[in-house]
Amino acid sequence: MSLIDFINRFPDEASCKTAFKAYRDKEGVICRNCGSTTHYWLSTVEQYKCKTCGTRTTLRSGTALENTKLSYRYWFIAIHLVTATKKTFSALELQRQLGHKRYEPIWLMMHKIRSIMGKRDSRYQLEESLEIDDAFFKTVSQVENDPITGNKPAQKCGRGSQQHSAVLVMIESKPVEKLKKHKKSKKCGHLKMIVMEDLTAKSINQQVADKVNPQSNVTTDGYRSYSKLKEVIGIHKSEIVLPHEVNKVLPWVHTAISNAKRNLLGIHHMIGKEYLQNYLNEYCYKLNRRYFGQGIFERLLIASVSDTWYDKKSSLVYTHG
Numbered sequence: 001m002s003l004i005d006f007i008n009r010f011p012d013e014a015s016c017k018t019a020f021k022a023y024r025d026k027e028g029v030i031c032r033n034c035g036s037t038t039h040y041w042l043s044t045v046e047q048y049k050c051k052t053c054g055t056r057t058t059l060r061s062g063t064a065l066e067n068t069k070l071s072y073r074y075w076f077i078a079i080h081l082v083t084a085t086k087k088t089f090s091a092l093e094l095q096r097q098l099g100h101k102r103y104e105p106i107w108l109m110m111h112k113i114r115s116i117m118g119k120r121d122s123r124y125q126l127e128e129s130l131e132i133d134d135a136f137f138k139t140v141s142q143v144e145n146d147p148i149t150g151n152k153p154a155q156k157c158g159r160g161s162q163q164h165s166a167v168l169v170m171i172e173s174k175p176v177e178k179l180k181k182h183k184k185s186k187k188c189g190h191l192k193m194i195v196m197e198d199l200t201a202k203s204i205n206q207q208v209a210d211k212v213n214p215q216s217n218v219t220t221d222g223y224r225s226y227s228k229l230k231e232v233i234g235i236h237k238s239e240i241v242l243p244h245e246v247n248k249v250l251p252w253v254h255t256a257i258s259n260a261k262r263n264l265l266g267i268h269h270m271i272g273k274e275y276l277q278n279y280l281n282e283y284c285y286k287l288n289r290r291y292f293g294q295g296i297f298e299r300l301l302i303a304s305v306s307d308t309w310y311d312k313k314s315s316l317v318y319t320h321g
Contacts, residue, residue, distance in 0.1 A: 001294035006080050016072035021059060024305040030062065031055050064112050064304040070105055074098060078109055079304065083296045088267050088282055111278050116303045118281030121288060126190055127213035131173045131253040132220045132229075134199050136164040137261060137280075139273040165276050166196045168207055173219075173252045184251040190288045191256055193280040201228045208232050219250065256287070 001009075010016050029039050029048050036052040048057040060066050065075060077098065081089050089097075091107040100106055141162055172189025192211050196203055204225050209232040212218070217235040220226040229236040241249045260283050264271060271279060289296045 001080065001084060001297050003084070005294075006076075006084075010073065010076050013071055013073045016076045017059075019076075020065075020072050020301075020305060023301055024059065024063065027302060027306050029057055031057065032062070063306070064116055068105070068109065068112075070109055074100075074106075075109065075304070076301075078106075078113060079300050080297055082110075082113060082282065083286070083300055086286075087263055088286075090267055111275065113300070113304070114278035114282045116300065117285035118278065120299075120303050121192065121281065121285055124190070125213045126170055126172050126192060126211060127216050128172060128189075129174050129186075129217045130170055130212060130219070131250045132168070132170045132208070132218055132226065133250060133253045133257070134196075134223070134225075135167045135169055135257040135261075136161070137167055137264070137271070137276060138163060139165045139276050140270050141273040165273050166199050167257075167276075167280065168194045168196050168199070168204060169253050169257055170194075170208070170211060171252050171256055173250075185248060186251050188252045188255075191284045193256075193260065193284055195277045195280065199223075199225050201225045205229065205232050221250065 010019065025041075028037050030037055031039070031050040031053065033055040034050065034053045036050050038051040039048040039057070040051060041047075042049055042056070045056075046059055048059075049055070050057070060068070065072070078089075078094060081094065081097075089110075091110045092103065094110065095103050095106045098106065169191070170193075171191045173186040174189060176183070176185060176187050194207050194211070196207070201224075205228055208218075208229060212233065214232065215234045217237070218229060218233050219237045219239065220229070222238055222240040226236070226238055239249050246254055260280065263283060264279055268279065285300075286296070289299065292299065
């Protein structure tokens, strides 16, 4: 959706609120008391009333807008900017564009949107031919001083460094029958990126078993933690990948990793380790829906009004950007 089309469709707060209610009516409201899905709309107080038990539900309750005082139009603008741009917007830039006084509510809104993206993508499994590899993204973590010396502990290098977070990257990569000049030998499909505590065979197998169809065909490099993938996957092909053969053996997984790193470093500069998954959720969500056109705005808005998006155990609290 172009900026002009968005302004014409949602010119004010009232139009955004009306559209939000229409999307929520379409998705349906679930009573938190009895689980009923049949409700009356009380226009005088702008609440839903359960036909079974009489429990009232506000328009925002159970959606991404629950427990927030930001206007409906703020949310619509944020969703539009996130979905309309190929890259993304930082919370600080969005705060400037909205003219809002406080940074923290805007930051929280953006992370809620990214969390919604991750929950939507978690519904789907990758299938057929895949490429799997690991990557290390630069992050910032709060390191406490040593209680004895009073100094910060020495920083490790390479794998296990406190300045990097391990990420498992899985992408659908189907062979192309008719190759075009200067094109890759495979076609890119859907992508998943999962922040990992470690890259042991056990941890990788758990994620692959959950995120990948067991009948899929997986290609990896020769890293030893991939040696047990045959326990959870149909066909596993492990190859020692030389630098000049990367574009032939694993053409898309390395492209996805490098593009994600450039995107994050260029926009956000410094990312907290505990928030990296949300930023990767946004990158994967937009890449997986790159052919949706302006329909991606509506898809994300529908996900925002759904009663099932929110997990009480993983609520976000602002600490740093």
